Amino acid sequence: MFDDIEVRLGWGASAEVVRKVPETGLVVFGEVVDVGDKIRQTCILAEEHGYDWVWIDTCYIDKTSSTDLSEAINSMFLWYSYAEICYAYLDDVPSDDELDTETSAFRRARWHTRGRTLQELIAPSLLLFISQDWVVIGDKIGLASLLSNISGIRRKVITRESHFTTVSVAGRMSWASNRQTTRLEDEAYCLMGLFAVHMPTIYGEGRQAFQRLQHQIMQQRLDTTLFAWGRWMSTVMTSIPAEEIYKSFATTKNNHIYLLAKSPHDFEKPFGNMNVYFTLTLTIPLQPYLPGHWKNREPPPNVDPTTGPFGVLEVPRFQLTNYGVECRLPVFESGGITIAVLFSETRDRHIGLLLHPSTAKMQDAARPKYHVGHGFRRANGSLCVRRLVALGADWHAFEFNGERVPAGACRWRDLFIADAPPARERDERLVICYALHCLRPAPPFWVPHWLVGRLAALGLELRRPTIVSHPSAEGEPLLCMLRFQALRGREAVQIVMGTCDQCVLSDEEDEEDDGSEEASGGGEDDADEDRAQDSGADAEEVDGTDTEELETTPEPEPTTDTEQEPEVDLTDDNATVASGATSETEEAPRLGANYTHPVHWARVSVYSKANWNFKTEWTHDCETDHVDAWPGMSCDFGDDERTVRLSFARSPVAPEVTVIAHIDLLGTVEVFPRRGVP
Known part of the structure; x- marks a missing residue:
């Protein structure tokens, strides 16, 4: 039943590898290889419980073969349900842990948050939990009430008194709603057994895997x-x-x-x-x-x-x-x-x-x-x-x-x-806007796509940027705002960036003050609204569903000289919102001759449930917000619980003009957990 590799029971630093001969289907013993502590301890534990053979999830799939990988993932739920006994090794739970307490290590164990372990909890009839020092600390029947409280799964489903298929599709989906997977595709693949769905695994398809899973459910179930x-x-x-x-x-x-x-x-x-x-x-x-x-x-x-x-x-x-x-x-x-x-x-x-x-x-x-x-x-x-x-x-x-x-x-x-x-709307790589992603003219700020993707992987998705003003031939400074907002819960990071028109040094006026007034977008209440004014062409965006509660304020009057916002079609194949990219006939914004050495400034606001009402301040303090004045061009914002470190580095392409942004989420609160980050 199980393909390469299965481990034969044994002690010591090595164990014999079992390989299946394709021509005969017979199982023969292969060479002796070194194994890790997890495999060795699992073999010892299984032998103590009277078993001759053990199957271990860390070495059971030939991942070099896409066929074997797909077959194993499609069969895994069935394998767990056929097993005489299953072991769940918790490397972050000590054997003396008081499991029932509110702050127990067992409640906080990573095992409860992983997508793959959901089928390990539901499928087997006998599941033993093993502590970090390889001591049995309980089984799923005896801990059913506690496990139900942690996972949200009905106790009778855990004990198999009720079959999991008696729970609605939405109910089964909710069991995975707070679990994380390393690969996006595994959000769907780890649920196939729960819905008795079989489909090819295609790593690289991203969230299309979850769409395919829902299509299969629609075809098979009237729910x-x-x-x-x-x-x-x-x-x-x-x-x-x-x-x-x-x-x-x-x-x-x-x-x-x-x-x-x-x-x-x-x-x-x-x-x-x-x-x-x-x-x-x-x-x-x-x-x-x-x-x-x-x-x-x-x-x-x-x-x-x-x-x-x-x-x-x-x-x-x-x-x-x-x-x-x-x-x-x-x-x-x-x-x-x-x-x-x-x-x-x-x-x-x-x-x-x-x-x-x-x-x-x-x-x-x-x-x-x-x-x-x-x-x-x-x-x-x-x-x-x-x-x-x-x-x-x-x-x-x-x-x-x-x-x-x-x-x-x-x-x-x-x-x-x-x-x-x-x-085109499912593309995970978001082109932010022309003002921040162009080579000629070089932009004052560059926000890398990989950074946007990394924050999205942590649960903070970039809302449509607000571009209040572009650098212009007349010397107008850049003023923009980026908001990374959680799709679930009230968590957001808002970055306001710009170039200072009071401190710009031109090639001709290195020692002169240009005397221009400080740029201001006219501070406006911005609760749950993304003021999409990129080149005066972006449509205003308001999203009130994907977060815990998005409070919005009445639409303020525009404070910048912009064109009228366009109508937007709400369609599946024709919905468009201007992204700031210039058309073929539109002249791209150019930096003026007196704007070849911009002075960058930036500021971060960290929002949570305690201070959820957004208010965007478009002005800046030259003494504290100038990037060049920060030690190492890096500055921390927020508090001890939620700390955001914003740092910059000079672009090797245009070091005098462009700085590249980087964001680190620090602090004591584990914010925005959704899935593992590659």
Whole structure:
């Protein structure tokens, strides 16, 4: 069953290697090789428990063969479930640890945060936990309640009293929502066994692997909780016009406007951390729908079990097409908003999916196409976008946004929903903007793509940059802002950078003060808004879903002399937001003759839940913010818990003009953990 390599039991510094002969299928012993302490100690432990053979995850795959690698990853869940016993070695937990305490090393063990170990917890019938000094400290049956508290998995699933497939798709996805993987693709591959999915492993495809996993789940399972992720409406709010949705919320990073999730992290439990169930598979749902649900239950006088609450007794259908996901769902309209009933529920409410019409240029009038989510304005004027809505406990009388939905308003409809961003929006390498990524003229600052990717791997994704002013022939300084913001939770790092127009030395005026006024973008409240004003052409961006709570403020009047912001199409294949790149006919911004020796300045603001309301200060202090004045061109910002070190180095291409940025996340708080960083 197991291919090269399996370890034969033995003691000492070496053990015999087992190889499978392809022609005969026989197992023969090979040469003696040195092995590490983990393999040696595992062999000793297994022998003590009466086993002759052991399989170890650190040496079981021939990774030089893509075929063997794919077969092993697809079979791993099955191998764990067939094992007589499994050992989980915790190298960060001592044998004298008090497991049940709130601060125990067992609770904080890395094993609980790894994506691969999820199947190790669920699949085997007997799992022993081994301390760092190779002492058995417990098993998963005896520690089931504690493990349930740590992992969020139901205790009966851990003990195998309930099969894991009885949990909805959204529920199983939520088990992986806080786990990390070294490779992006493993976010999907480590979940294949949980959904009985088999698909080729293609390392290098990135998050497309998770899209393929969801496609396979759609083909094999009728479970609409696959779409029940993201933020939900918890209070009555005012709907904003569709045009404002397209302008404010259509951004490449806002994957919440698509039907399928970007990663398992999107499946953190919504609705106040409540479980989400698929109504049709429940034995006792919130309300009966299928004939089997009415067993031993008498329908109310005004309810006809043969027609259901939506005019005809059907079940939802969905199919992936090149036009989006073709869905058949109960749908109703309220206040200009389209709501689809998902047949998903918590224990006290039904769940609906908010939709808005797509503005894709290529559309079939007979097949209306939608995007997910809708924009709302709170009482304080702030904007937000929501995907899901609680519809109450009675689907014969839904409630939406504080109003009762008229009886008979919800009926079955066929509609198409955009499933995922187009290819150009899935590109992980973000071209920030022309002003910071060009060779001629050389930019004052250079933010490397690898740095953007590294911070994204830590959970901080770059929002659309704000370019208030470009270096110009008249000597106008650069003024820009970059915000790296967590998709989950309230964590953000905001960097304001510029060149000082009071300290610029030209080739002709080395000793003269140019006397120009200090650049100011007019400090403006910038809560949950990315002022995308790159060359006066970027559309304003507001993202209110992917974070814990994004508070926004009413839109301020522009304080810079910019052109009117363009309309933005919210589509799957036509959505565009200006990125600052110049067109073929537009002349690129050029540095003036008196701007060949810019004086760089920068400042960092670190945001968390305690100070979440953003306020961007566009001015700077020449005494503290000039980069050349920092020791080693490096400076720390924040506090002891959250420290951000911003440093610069002279570019070898244009050392007099360009400095290259580098960011280190320091401090005592482990901020933004999502997955391992290569």
